[in-house]
Amino acid sequence: MDQNHWTSTPKPGRLLQQARDSFLTSGDLNSKVVREPIQASWLRSSRLRVDTDNLDPAYHELDGPTPLALSAAPVLSALANELANESVSIILTDQHGLVLQRACPDPALVRQLDKAHLAPGFSYAEEEVGTNGIGTALEAGVPTMVTGSEHFTGSLGGFACAGAPIHHPVTGSLLGVLDLTSSVTHSNALLMFCARSTAQKIEHQLLTRSGARELALFRDYLAACQHPGSGVMALSADLVMMNNQAQQRFDPADQAALLARSADAAGSPNPVTLVADLPSGLVARMDYRPSFAGSELAGGVLRIQVQSGLDSSTGAPASVVPVMPGLAGTSATWQRVCQAVDTSRRNGSWMVLEGEAGVGKIALLRSVNQLRNSSGHFRVMDSAEASPAWLDTIAEELSVGAGSLVVRRAHLLDSDTISALSELLLEYADQRRGVWVALTMRSEPRNPEVDAQLLPHFSHTVEVPPLRHHLEDMHKLVPHLLGRLNRGNSLTISPAALAQLMRLPWLGNVEQLRRVLLRIAQHRRSGTIELDDLPGECRATTRRRLTQLESLERDAVVKALVIHRGNKDKAASDLGMSRATIYRKIRDYGIVLTI
CATH class of the missing domain: 1.10.8.60 (Helicase, Ruva Protein; domain 3)
Structure with a gap:
């Protein structure tokens, strides 16, 4: 979209006020008066149920200077000197709209900003205060001017805000917003130009600083690669590197597991040793050493050694995975699960299969039964249909002493049924050589009573991975x-x-x-x-290839949404992000909600 469209001169205040009142009362949008980006923001703010009269943005304690704030400091100091005689506030926020810094030479404007909670520690994301120069610039991803009655919340109508997004110069990720705010009466056309040029200067400063950090990290990475016989991985907040030996030694599933395990050391200024159980059954030792550019932490380097080629659960050499009837998949992740279930069935040891809905738990159990059970008897009892008659049927299946019995979706059972089923399993425990029993359930949310009363009857649990x-x-x-x-x-x-x-x-x-x-x-x-x-x-999905870090972030968002059955508010709370951020992540990663 043409930048001029975003920064065009707003309509006179009275017309805008009338258009805003009409939208808030009837939902009608006057496209001749209200600019398209403001229309879109009003609609978002309305869906988020932002209060149109009262300001009550969330407040968060600031932990200290962020990398963005440190890089922006010299640029903002120079700008503050230039605007020392102007009634303009300079505001820096993070990527969630949280105000990190504010500088303003005009005491009267400072009082107005304080009254509006536009101060360090407060969030000015759209979900908190509606349409504004900070939150709307974050949502739109382009420089945005919001003036007077274009604000969704009425108490912000006296301000003019020009927000320009700040992107990482290497990765392109959104880091925050540089916002210039004045009263409507002191606003002029240069506000947007100044905000945009200042954001560009901050990005240039970020490039200089990140270049020094990445050079230090790369130097330590190359030094670690000189040691023969080990895989090497280097990571920072914006970068992941892996040498050829690591890429050849570990398949994609193992690489993802190594990266996920490395998160326990990332950002630490001290050496750390980690052990990772990989999907392939390998066990890896990861020795983390921090990397510094001067006194600033640049990231860390991990040397990876395979401790054994044994099955991590049994200590025995990995066996050949049989051909599973009715199933398809050759990845190391999937074959490890198939092998574990097949081993349990051959040994007659009762087991639990955990995993998200739809991953194929019943199909996997049916396949193993077909492969290993000569009688072919296979009975699935769905916990959603539990009743006294349901328990009687389970008792009959256990007394038969042959075939496979699956208690499906055990996490749905109520307390009385759990107790009764536990007694049945205990009574027929000595018949394990005949009937084989498996339980299926979701990994999250847990049912504590199932964990306490039913799981002890089963020798082990296997998690079936999501697709x-x-x-x-x-x-x-x-x-x-x-x-x-x-x-x-x-x-x-x-x-x-x-x-x-x-x-x-x-x-x-x-x-x-x-x-x-x-x-x-x-x-x-x-x-x-x-x-x-x-x-x-x-087709409503991202077209670009995600980095490993982005893939992990996407998986975390997806997992939270699955656990909370698509409830974005609860998922955002679990992830420690705002509603506006999780909506943006869902859109950026093309996450399609079907649950």
Whole structure:
């Protein structure tokens, strides 16, 4: 969009006030008076239920100067000198709209800002105060001017705010906003120009500082790479490096696990030694050493050594994974799970399968039963249907002494049923050589009574990973599902369409993928599925390739949303971010909510 559109001269105050009043009372938008970006912000603010009359932004204690504040300090000091005789406040915020610094030479304006809580520690995200130069610039991602009655909250109508986003000069990530605020009567056209040019100067300063830090980190990384026989990984807040030995030694799932484990050391100024159990069954030792540019922490370097090639749970050499009937997937992550369930079935040891809905827990148990149970008897008892008769059926299954019994979705059981089931399992424990019992449940949220009374009956628990953690299996999984859904017809998928499917986070996991493919197969029964054949939910996703850090962040957001059944407020609270931020992450990562 043309920058001039964002900074064009606002309409006269009376017309804007009338347009705002009309929107707040009837929802009508006057496009001839209200600029398009302000319209969009008003709609967002309305959906977020921002108070139109009272200001009560969240307050957070500031821990100290952030890297952004340190880099911006000389630039803001020079600007403050230039504006020493002007009634303008210079405000720096972080990427969430939290005010980090404020400088203002006019005592009268300072009092107005304090009254509006536009001060260090307060959040000026859109979700807190509605349309404003800080929060709206963060949401739009471009320099934004908000004047007078363009503000959503009436008590901000006396201000003119010009906010310019600050981006990291290397990664492009959004770091914060430089905002210049004055009273409407002192506003002029240069406010936006000055904010934009100052943000650019801060970005240049960031480049200088980050260049020194990254050079120091890279130097230590190269030194660590000189030691033969070890994988090396270097990381900072904006950068991840991994040498060839680490990339060749560890598959993508193991690499992701190493990166996730390294988060326990990241940012530490002291050496740390970590141990990581990897999806492949390997155990890795990670020796972290901090890297400094002068006195400033630049990141850290980790030397990675494989401690053993043994199965981390049994200590035995890893065995060959059998071909699982009715399943598809060859990734190390998926094969490790298949092997664990197959071993449990062969040994007759009762087990628990945990995981998100739709990951394939029942399909995996059914496959192992088909592979190892000569009688073929397989019974699934859904906890959602629990009743006295349900418990009687379980007792009958246990007394048969053959085949497989699965108690599905055990986390849904009530207290009385849990106690009764526990007594049944205890009574028939000596018959484990006959009937094999498995429990399935979600990893989160936990049911404490299930954990206390039922889990002790089962020798171990295996977590089935969500589809987004083994997307490399899509190459096998999609053709497999299409073959089952479209029997008798030849239906394939193009590389471009498959690549697009692999960009999705799949909150509903394999079951969601099956439903999507079923919908496609109902309209196209032969030929090749192309991009245009995919439903809208499969095309509303980010087109860029995510970095490893971004992938971890996306997974954290997805996990929180899954745990809280799509409730964004609760997910944001768990992640320590604002509602505005989690909405932005959902949009940036193309997370499609189907739960």
